[in-house]
Structure formats: structure tokens, C-alpha cells
Amino acid sequence: MTRIFAIAASVAVVASLAGLYFISGSRSGADAFAQCRSAQIAGGSEQIGGPFTLIDENGQTVTEAEVIDQPTLIYFGYTFCPDVCPLDAARNGEAVAILEEKGSIVKPVFISIDPERDTPEVVKEYTDYMHDRMLGLTGSAEQVKAASKAYRTFYQKQEPEPGAEDLYLVDHSTFTYLVLPEHGFVEFFRRAIRAEDMAEKVQCFVDAS
Numbered sequence: 615m616t617r618i619f620a621i622a623a624s625v626a627v628v629a630s631l632a633g634l635y636f637i638s639g640s641r642s643g644a645d646a647f648a649q650c651r652s653a654q655i656a657g658g659s660e661q662i663g664g665p666f667t668l669i670d671e672n673g674q675t676v677t678e679a680e681v682i683d684q685p686t687l688i689y690f691g692y693t694f695c696p697d698v699c700p701l702d703a704a705r706n707g708e709a710v711a712i713l714e715e716k717g718s719i720v721k722p723v724f725i726s727i728d729p730e731r732d733t734p735e736v737v738k739e740y741t742d743y744m745h746d747r748m749l750g751l752t753g754s755a756e757q758v759k760a761a762s763k764a765y766r767t768f769y770q771k772q773e774p775e776p777g778a779e780d781l782y783l784v785d786h787s788t789f790t791y792l793v794l795p796e797h798g799f800v801e802f803f804r805r806a807i808r809a810e811d812m813a814e815k816v817q818c819f820v821d822a823s
Contacts, residue, residue, distance in 0.1 A: 646822055646823075647797075647800055647801075647818075647819055647822050647823075649818065649822070650800075650801065650815060650818035650819045650822055651800075651801060652801070652815070653801075653802070659798070659799050659800060660798065660799075661766065662764075662765055662766055662791065662799040662802075663678075663764060663765060663791070663793060663798045663799035664678070664764035664765075665677065665678055665764065666678050666757070666760055666761035666764055667753070667757055667760075668681075668725065668751040668752065668753040668757050668758070668761055669734055669751065669752050669753045669754075669757070670734065670749060670750070670751055671734050671735075671737045671738035671741060671749065671750035671751070671752075672734065672738070673734045676751070681721075681723060681749065681751070682721075682793050682794075682795055683721075683795060684719060684720070684721050684795060685718070685719075685720045685721065685792070685793075685794055685795075685816065685819070685820050685823070686720065686721045686722075686723055686792070686793045686794075686795075687706050687709070687710065687720060687721070687722050687723065687790055687791070687792055687793075687816070688723045688725060688765065688790065688791040688793060689702055689703060689706055689722075689723065689724055689725070689789075689790045689791075690725045690726075690727050690761075690762060690765065690767045690769065690786060690787070691703065691724060691725075691726070691727065691786065691788075692726050692727055692728035692731070692732055692784050692786070693726065693728070693731070693732050693736055693737060693739075693740040694728060694731060694732075694781075694783075694784075695783075695784070696783075698788055698805070700744075701805075702788060702790065702805060703722075703724055703740075703741075703744045703748070704744055705807075705808075705809050705812070706722050706744075706745075706748075706790055706809075706812070707722055707744045707745030707748055708809035709809040709810075709812040709813040709816065710722045710745055710747065710748075710813075711745070712809060712810060712813040713813050713816060713817060713820075716813075716817065718816070718817055718820050720816055720820070721747065721749060722741075722744070722745050722747065722748040722749070723748070723749045723750075723751065724737065724740070724741050724744070724748055724749070724750050724751065725751045725752075725758070725761055725762075726750070726751065726752040726758065727758055727762060727767070727769040727784060727786055728771075728784055729752050729753055729754060729755055729757075729758050730755070731780070732752045733752065734750070734752060737750030737751070737752050738750055765791060765799075767786065767787045767789070768785075768786060768787045769784055769785065769786035769787070770784065770785045770786075771783075771784050772784065772785060788804075788805050789802045789803065789804065789805075790802065790803040790812075791803075792815075792816055792819060794819065794820075794823050796823070797823060800819055801815065801816075801819060803815070
């Protein structure tokens with residue numbers, strides 16, 4: 615697992631989604647998940663999510679229909695991330711474990727935004743360490759860009775130091791998305807949320823679905 619924490623430099627993290635604005639408040643009573651939501655998205659939740667085709671950690675081509683076959687927590691990051699991604703992925707894994715203890719099975723998914731270094735093998739090593747059911751996804755640069763665009767995430771490769779071309783960092787947004795098979799995207803979670811609180815919120819959506 616030395617790959618995971620190999621970079622000692624700090625990473626600049628973009629804390630907002632490109633092109634989207636989150637507005638505090640609840641939705642109308644017609645919303646089956648109104649009691650669960652902590653925020654409202656300008657333009658509606660249908661603005662986030664959609665089709666994608668990626669490569670899973672076993673080297674198989676998969677689509678969003680195959681990936682989101684149960685309640686799913688999706689996070690966009692990269693395995694060389696020195697601090698933010700490991701903490702977020704571990705938090706997501708912990709939330710999933712809490713839910714599982716309560717009888718709710720939720721799939722944790724990690725989508726790499728660094729396909730240049732994150733091969734299926736590298737992603738598998740990373741996700742297996744975080745949670746035994748966490749699914750790692752990567753793909754071509756075009757496939758990753760399309761998935762990122764669907765979820766309105768941001769990422770940008772930093773210029774590496776001379777002589778250390780393989781040790782670059784990637785700026786990226788850090789939200790985790792809850793997606794339900796029959797409803798699509800329903801909620802996002804910020805970095806500050808604890809695993810216990812995330813599990814409680816996810817449980818609310820699962821119970822209401």
C-alpha cells in the first residue's frame with residue numbers, strides 16, 4: 615500500500631462542483647425523499663448523474679446500469695492522492711460497514727480521475743484496502759472525463775516538478791454521491807460529514823425508496 619501514501623506534498627482540493635450551486639432547504643411534499651434531504655440543487659437533482667462506461671478493477675468494461683445495481687456511494691478521486699482521498703474513501707467504507715451492521719447493503723464505488731497512473735490493478739489494490747466490497751473504476755481519459763462530466767465533478771492535473779513527472783498531484787472536487795438504481799442521484803455529502811452521520815442519512819434514503 616505504499617502507493618496510496620507515497621506523495622508527501624499537500625494537495626489543493628477544489629471544494630465545489632463546477633457549474634452547480636447547492637441551496638440549503640427542503641423540497642416539496644411531493645418528494646418521497648424530502649425528509650432525508652439536506653440540500654436542494656439548482657435545476658433539480660436530475661442535473662447530476664447519467665450514463666457512463668468505465669473499466670472496473672478486474673479489467674471488465676462496465677456501464678452505470680451494472681455499477682449502480684443497488685444503493686451506491688460514488689466518489690471521484692485518485693490513488694496517489696496523499697491525504698484527502700484516503701480519508702474520504704476510508705470514511706465511505708466505514709459508513710458502508712455501519713449500514714451493513716444494520717442490515718442495509720450499500721455499494722461503495724471509487725472512480726479514478728487519474729487514468730494515466732490508475733490501472734485496474736492499482737485501483738483494485740487501493741479499494742480492497744479501503745473496504746472489501748468497494749468497487750474501483752478507471753478507464754481511458756475520455757471515459758473518465760465523460761463520467762466526471764455526468765456527475766458535474768472537477769479535476770485538473772497539476773504540473774509536475776522537473777524530474778518527477780510521475781509524482782504529479784490532481785486538484786479535484788470531493789463530494790460523495792448517493793445514487794439509487796430506480797431514482798438516480800438523490801444526495802451528496804461533503805467532506806466534513808462523519809461516517810456515522812453519513813450512514814444515518816443514507817439509511818433514510820434507503821428506507822424511503
